[in-house]
Amino acid sequence: MTLVITLDDQNRKTALAEAARILLSGGTVAFPTETVYGLGADATSAEAVARIYAAKGRPSFNPLIAHVANLEAARQQGLFSTEAEALAKAFWPGPLTLVLPLAGSATVCGLARAGLDSVALRVPDHPVAQALIAAVGRPLAAPSANRSGHISPVTAAHVFTDLNGAIDMILDGGPTLVGLESTIVACLDDTPRLLRPGGIARENIEAVLGRPLKEAASSATPAAPGMLASHYAPRAQLRLNAAARAEDESGLDFGGTFASSPDVLDLSPRGDLIEAAAHLFDYLHKLDAAGKPVIAVAPIPHHGLGEAINDRLARAAAPR
Numbered sequence: 001m002t003l004v005i006t007l008d009d010q011n012r013k014t015a016l017a018e019a020a021r022i023l024l025s026g027g028t029v030a031f032p033t034e035t036v037y038g039l040g041a042d043a044t045s046a047e048a049v050a051r052i053y054a055a056k057g058r059p060s061f062n063p064l065i066a067h068v069a070n071l072e073a074a075r076q077q078g079l080f081s082t083e084a085e086a087l088a089k090a091f092w093p094g095p096l097t098l099v100l101p102l103a104g105s106a107t108v109c110g111l112a113r114a115g116l117d118s119v120a121l122r123v124p125d126h127p128v129a130q131a132l133i134a135a136v137g138r139p140l141a142a143p144s145a146n147r148s149g150h151i152s153p154v155t156a157a158h159v160f161t162d163l164n165g166a167i168d169m170i171l172d173g174g175p176t177l178v179g180l181e182s183t184i185v186a187c188l189d190d191t192p193r194l195l196r197p198g199g200i201a202r203e204n205i206e207a208v209l210g211r212p213l214k215e216a217a218s219s220a221t222p223a224a225p226g227m228l229a230s231h232y233a234p235r236a237q238l239r240l241n242a243a244a245r246a247e248d249e250s251g252l253d254f255g256g257t258f259a260s261s262p263d264v265l266d267l268s269p270r271g272d273l274i275e276a277a278a279h280l281f282d283y284l285h286k287l288d289a290a291g292k293p294v295i296a297v298a299p300i301p302h303h304g305l306g307e308a309i310n311d312r313l314a315r316a317a318a319p320r
């Protein structure tokens with residue numbers, strides 16, 4: 001059952017405290033931002049983030065936006081170029097998301113970043129979103145609070161229709177103002193790029209930069225969810241649906257298919273797909289760093305989050 005609370009002056013404090021408690025224990029809470037309703041989870045916990053993907057029924061792991069309190073909090077997660085800093089100062093809080101190189105002090109987990117060494121950050125301009133981030137004291141990963149493929153919700157009723165029973169709580173703070181997702185700008189090198197048009201017009205961003213935004217290189221355009229070519233890809237070859245591991249391979253296991261070995265990491269010995277999703281990118285990185293040229297991957301069931309895990313593995317295994 002999903003708890004729905006319509007916020008008013010009387011219940012506001014207790015409702016936010018309850019929402020923060022749910023988030024800190026790894027649960028999911030939908031909340032209003034100025035753009036659309038977001039489905040929030042603790043961005044520092046891969047298991048919490050896995051519950052977002054499970055609730056949305058996402059067929060793949062798209063990197064998510066981490067919502068933070070202010071520029072200081074953003075600096076802990078991402079590295080700001082001079083231009084990124086100028087954009088943050090001009091448009092935060094507000095419907096601008098900046099994709100930045102990951103900072104050494106970052107706490108946003110690998111699953112929220114889909115394994116990338118960059119991070120998407122935004123300071124939302126909504127009192128409920130702001131109060132929730134403050135109460136949790138951690139960045140909140142939040143995609144739009146709709147089932148995958150459905151339209152983005154601008155009222156709590158939209159969220160309820162799509163996600164009742166799949167998430168822990170909905171904070172109803174009334175209809176959102178912008179009704180369109182944030183504009184996403186990547187500042188990863190010396191040319192800021194527009195990854196997604198949205199709530200702030202290109203012209204306004206270019207006025208601050210004093211030069212035109214570059215188009216996203218076609219490979220980085222998030223044309224469809226999960227289609228980002230910039231997804232993390234291991235150096236090692238992946239051998240999928242392996243019934244057994246060869247001596248000279250490392251192993252990415254699920255549910256104890258392979259004989260245990262120092263060269264094997266099991267995504268979930270008890271066969272839990274949420275736990276497996278939480279470990280996926282971390283374990284791929286670890287096995288890749290261990291240096292064997294081939295990673296044997298045990299079969300993973302295709303239901304629930306298995307579909308997204310298998311999608312991600314198929315991309316990671318594709319010839320490059």
Ligand code: TXA
Pocket residue numbers: 033035036037038039062063064065095097099113116118119120122142143144145180181182183184195222225228230
């Ligand atoms: O207004 C919004 O942005 C809303 C509210 C809830 O804040 N959120 C939202 O999130 O629209 P979502 O998950 O639907 O879209 C986030 C998009 C991803 O599809 C991906 O394309 C892009 O942000 N993104 C996130 N991290 C990225 C990264 N490291 N590199 C490139 N693109 C990234």
Ligand code: MG
Pocket residue numbers: 143144152
């Ligand atoms: Mg969306």
